[in-house]
Amino acid sequence: xxxxxxxxxxxxxxxxxxxxxxxxxxxxxxxxxxxxxxxxxxxxxxxxxxxxxxxxxxxxxxxxxxxxxxxxxxxxxxxxxxxxxxxxxxxxxxxxxxxxxxxxxxxxxxxxxxxxxxxxxxxxxxxxxxxxxxxxxxxxxxxxxxxxxxxxxxxxxxxxxxxxxxxxxxxxxxxxxxxxxxxxxxxxxxxxxxxxxxxxxxxxxxxxxxxxxxxxxxxxxxxxxxxxxxxxxxxxxxxxxxxxxxxxxxxxxxxxxxxxxxxxxxxxxxxxxxxxxxxxxxxxxxxxxxxxxxxxxxxxxxxxxxxxxxxxxxxxxxxxxxxxxxxxxxxxxxxxxxxxxxxxxxxxxxxxxxxxxxxxxxxxxxxxxxxxxxxxxxxxxxxxxxxxxxxxxxxxxxxxxxxxxxxxxxxxxxxxxxxxxxxxxxxxxxxxxxxxxxxxxxxxxxxxxxxxxxxxxxxxxxxxxxxxxxxxxxxxx
Amino acid sequence: xxxxxxxxxxxxxxxxxxxxxxxxxxxxxxxxxxxxxxxxxxxxxxxxxxxxxxxxxxxxxxxxxxxxxxxxxxxxxxxxxxxxxxxxxxxxxxxxxxxxxxxxxxxxxxxxxxxxxxxxxxxxxxxxxxxxxxxxxxxxxxxxxxxxxxxxxxxxxxxxxxxxxxxxxxxxxxxxxxxxxxxxxxxxxxxxxxxxxxxxxxxxxxxxxxxxxxxxxxxxxxxxxxxxxxxxxxxxxxxxxxxxxxxxxxxxxxxxxxxxxxxxxxxxxxxxxxxxxxxxxxxxxxxxxxxxxxxxxxxxxxxxxxxxxxxxxxxxxxxxxxxxxxxxxxxxxxxxxxxxxxxxxxxxxxxxxxxxxxxxxxxxxxxxxxxxxxxxxxxxxxxxxxxxxx
Numbered sequence: 075x076x077x078x079x080x081x082x083x084x085x086x087x088x089x090x091x092x093x094x095x096x097x098x099x100x101x102x103x104x105x106x107x108x109x110x111x112x113x114x115x116x117x118x119x120x121x122x123x124x125x126x127x128x129x130x131x132x133x134x135x136x137x138x139x140x141x142x143x144x145x146x147x148x149x150x151x152x153x154x155x156x157x158x159x160x161x162x163x164x165x166x167x168x169x170x171x172x173x174x175x176x177x178x179x180x181x182x183x184x185x186x187x188x189x190x191x192x193x194x195x196x197x198x199x200x201x202x203x204x205x206x207x208x209x210x211x212x213x214x215x216x217x218x219x220x221x222x223x224x225x226x227x228x229x230x231x232x233x234x235x236x237x238x239x240x241x242x243x244x245x246x247x248x249x250x251x252x253x254x255x256x257x258x259x260x261x262x263x264x265x266x267x268x269x270x271x272x273x274x275x276x277x278x279x280x281x282x283x284x285x286x287x288x289x290x291x292x293x294x295x296x297x298x299x300x301x302x303x304x305x306x307x308x309x310x311x312x313x314x315x316x317x318x319x320x321x322x323x324x325x326x327x328x329x330x331x332x333x334x335x336x337x338x339x340x341x342x343x344x345x346x347x348x349x350x351x352x353x354x355x356x357x358x359x360x361x362x363x364x365x366x367x368x369x370x371x372x373x374x375x376x377x378x379x380x381x382x383x384x385x386x387x388x389x390x391x392x393x394x395x396x397x398x399x400x401x402x403x404x405x406x407x408x409x410x411x412x413x414x415x416x417x418x419x420x421x422x423x424x425x426x427x428x429x430x431x432x433x434x435x436x437x438x439x440x441x442x443x444x445x446x447x448x449x450x451x452x453x454x455x456x457x458x459x460x461x462x463x464x465x466x467x468x469x470x471x472x473x474x475x476x477x478x479x480x481x482x483x484x485x486x487x488x489x490x491x492x493x494x495x496x497x498x499x500x501x502x503x504x505x506x507x508x509x510x511x512x513x514x515x516x517x518x519x520x521x522x523x524x525x526x527x528x529x530x531x532x533x534x535x536x537x538x539x540x541x542x543x544x545x546x547x548x549x550x551x
Numbered sequence: 552x553x554x555x556x557x558x559x560x561x562x563x564x565x566x567x568x569x570x571x572x573x574x575x576x577x578x579x580x581x582x583x584x585x586x587x588x589x590x591x592x593x594x595x596x597x598x599x600x601x602x603x604x605x606x607x608x609x610x611x612x613x614x615x616x617x618x619x620x621x622x623x624x625x626x627x628x629x630x631x632x633x634x635x636x637x638x639x640x641x642x643x644x645x646x647x648x649x650x651x652x653x654x655x656x657x658x659x660x661x662x663x664x665x666x667x668x669x670x671x672x673x674x675x676x677x678x679x680x681x682x683x684x685x686x687x688x689x690x691x692x693x694x695x696x697x698x699x700x701x702x703x704x705x706x707x708x709x710x711x712x713x714x715x716x717x718x719x720x721x722x723x724x725x726x727x728x729x730x731x732x733x734x735x736x737x738x739x740x741x742x743x744x745x746x747x748x749x750x751x752x753x754x755x756x757x758x759x760x761x762x763x764x765x766x767x768x769x770x771x772x773x774x775x776x777x778x779x780x781x782x783x784x785x786x787x788x789x790x791x792x793x794x795x796x797x798x799x800x801x802x803x804x805x806x807x808x809x810x811x812x813x814x815x816x817x818x819x820x821x822x823x824x825x826x827x828x829x830x831x832x833x834x835x836x837x838x839x840x841x842x843x844x845x846x847x848x849x850x851x852x853x854x855x856x857x858x859x860x861x862x863x864x865x866x867x868x869x870x871x872x873x874x875x876x877x878x879x880x881x882x883x884x885x886x887x888x889x890x891x892x893x894x895x896x897x898x899x900x901x902x903x904x905x906x907x908x909x910x911x912x913x914x915x916x917x918x919x920x921x922x923x924x925x926x927x928x929x930x931x932x933x934x935x936x937x938x939x940x941x
Contacts, residue, residue, distance in 0.1 A: 466701030468752040479692040506801040
């Protein structure tokens with residue numbers, strides 16, 4: 075039913091975790107059944123940065139390069155901006171060509187499965203590949219079941235004319251169930267009326283509608299069913315004709331929480347990573363609609379879903395911005411948006427320049443060469459591999475951050491600021507940059523440590539999020 | 552070119568003076584400079600003025616030179632503001648020397664003024680941040696303390712040095728500042744105080760960082776053609792050197808030395824015809840403790856990596872071979888950004904005139920001042936000479 079094949083999965087979750095126990099201590103109860111811990115985005119993470127993390131892993135696992143991608147679709151219920159094309163920055167951050175066909179799907183937790191569905195319809199492409207990215211970090215009001223369950227994660231699938239995976243069958247179903255999980259225009263937090271039986275009926279009806287449209291899938295090793303919490307998918311085993319074991323084989327909700335539009339695809343990635351050869355994908359979105367697919371593998375998969383830092387409940391509230399201040403009134407150092415735009419190749423993809431006179435690497439490649447001090451007509455641009463060594467390092471103590479970083483520090487605490495000598499594309503030549511260094515799990519950073527670049531939010535000013543690279547210790551994965 | 556002389560110099564106390572305007576501070580510094588001229592000066596002799604300031608908190612970003620000098624009653628003379636971050640008024644003095652040496656002025660006023668303490672801490676951070684490399688360094692979250700801390704981390708990694716050496720700078724400079732009535736933080740501190748203070752940007756703690764201050768300083772520079780009217784034994788500007796460097800640390804070849812300081816020092820020594828060993832005392836730019844260690848090396852008081860030994864041996868203490876920051880330095884005397892360089896000259900003038908009181912260096916002939924902008928994007932060094940029996 076489609077000639078498009080699946081080449082790879084990549085999956086990513088933030089490293090921060092909070093346990094159900096922390097919620098119980100804070101609130102006296104915990105409303106997200108079946109969730110033991112959940113992933114929490116760091117202050118500088120959002121759906122876009124998580125999507126980049128997942129996509130990079132999928133692209134590398136597929137053994138293609140970003141320049142091979144001709145079709146890009148991204149799905150999330152939590153785009154960092156309600157309006158402003160997400161795919162433009164995603165393509166730039168990944169190095170996907172500017173003339174790729176791009177799509178954004180949002181407004182439903184089944185958007186991730188819809189994105190894969192759309193890619194299956196769009197391809198195959200002659201020379202190129204397609205990239206499906208789903209990433210989400212939902213939020214609810216503090217003492218709601220939605221918030222207790224709300225997790226974070228991203229998943230990406232590379233598709234194309236060849237690949238190890240096939241979609242044997244797929245199906246879609248909609249039926250109006252107004253008043254199940256929803257978010258009003260302009261709202262940040264997702265809500266639900268909490269009409270429990272009605273919500274369950276909506277979930278079951280839509281998913282059964284979609285799954286009933288499929289051929290047999292008795293050979294499925296796992297059932298990647300939408301998981302708004304850790305119990306809901308197990309309530310529909312009979313309706314879908316799956317077993318609890320099949321659902322458990324694609325479980326991510328118990329450790330990552332509700333990953334919204336990424337939920338079902340993340341489950342599939344987890345199952346394929348564990349060696350599954352056939353997975354039922356069953357994604358649900360309130361309102362209501364569902365997509366179901368039978369995906370045959372095995373499919374090469376790279377997952378980075380481990381947590382390594384436990385948050386207390388107050389630390390969690392700080393990360394969420396519930397008890398922190400916004401940008402201070404004093405104003406910040408100012409780089410206009412148009413001048414920031416001029417440095418996007420450097421900030422997104424580490425594009426440096428070689429001096430035509432002395433070959434020295436310059437970053438950013440503009441003005442006189444830092445080595446020979448001549449002014450070249452043009453630098454020879456080169457992409458740096460993104461690895462580098464710490465040359466000088468400090469920790470900006472709490473309260474000491476510049477105004478533009480006060481909000482980040484308020485949420486995440488002291489941060490490491492370093493000068494890093496980035497490796498050149500060949501040989502010994504390096505070029506130095508200032509960068510924050512992520513310290514997952516309270517690891518420390520010392521001169522000589524090896525690091526690699528990741529994409530994060532750098533700061534936000536005038537309402538515009540500035541994305542760019544930060545470094546993290548290389549052995550931290 | 553004819554010689555230039557410092558005929559008078561003065562400063563306000565440095566500190567927190569929220570009841571003073573930048574104009575009134577500058578007026579006080581000017582009056583003290585005028586009073587310090589040994590044989591007196593008619594203010595109408597002043598031909599030109601150059602005022603250093605980072606921007607006095609934005610309250611008079613444009614035309615702060617004329618705004619200050621017209622307030623003094625120096626009516627109608629050419630007046631301008633020079634900005635080179637923390638080196639603003641070191642450069643103002645250099646520019647006054649140029650004006651005098653060139654013949655365009657016989658007497659020039661150089662000074663600096665800053666008001667830092669009457670702003671919210673957010674606003675202060677904003678003004679402190681605008682002189683770093685903005686686009687990359689600042690906007691990855693790096694502060695000034697952060698940049699100097701990065702230098703310190705590299706220095707401690709590369710040489711036989713520890714945080715204790717950084718703290719020794721604080722102890723020494725506070726000890727000197729306690730003898731200076733103009734000091735912002737004129738109290739002594741123990742090595743324990745200076746080791747145990749909370750971190751600002753590791754390895755730098757609070758005692759490894761200077762305060763931001765309010766204050767003003769003024770310097771009167773005269774040509775050799777007219778100097779006899781004002782002083783019998785004036786202080787000669789024996790040599791001036793200045794140099795620039797990449798503003799961002801990451802753009803430089805080395806993090807354990809400030810190349811602009813090295814070049815400015817070498818030029819000043821050459822023009823003065825002296826060696827580092829001829830220097831009897833120095834006022835160096837110790838905005839952070841590591842900066843004083845780097846200054847010892849960049850100015851040739853010791854070899855690279857040798858600064859900790861100078862501290863251990865007390866060479867730079869008052870009474871040592873080369874007392875450094877007898878005034879208390881930026882650390883204790885204070886750091887009203889735009890006034891700091893001229894304030895160093897005022898201290899050197901006082902020392903060379905034998906009027907430094909309890910912190911007087913014994914019978915000096917050559918004094919050196921070293922003023923750095925930002926993390927080394929600009930540096931200016933003056934070598935001053937007490938000219939006996941002119």
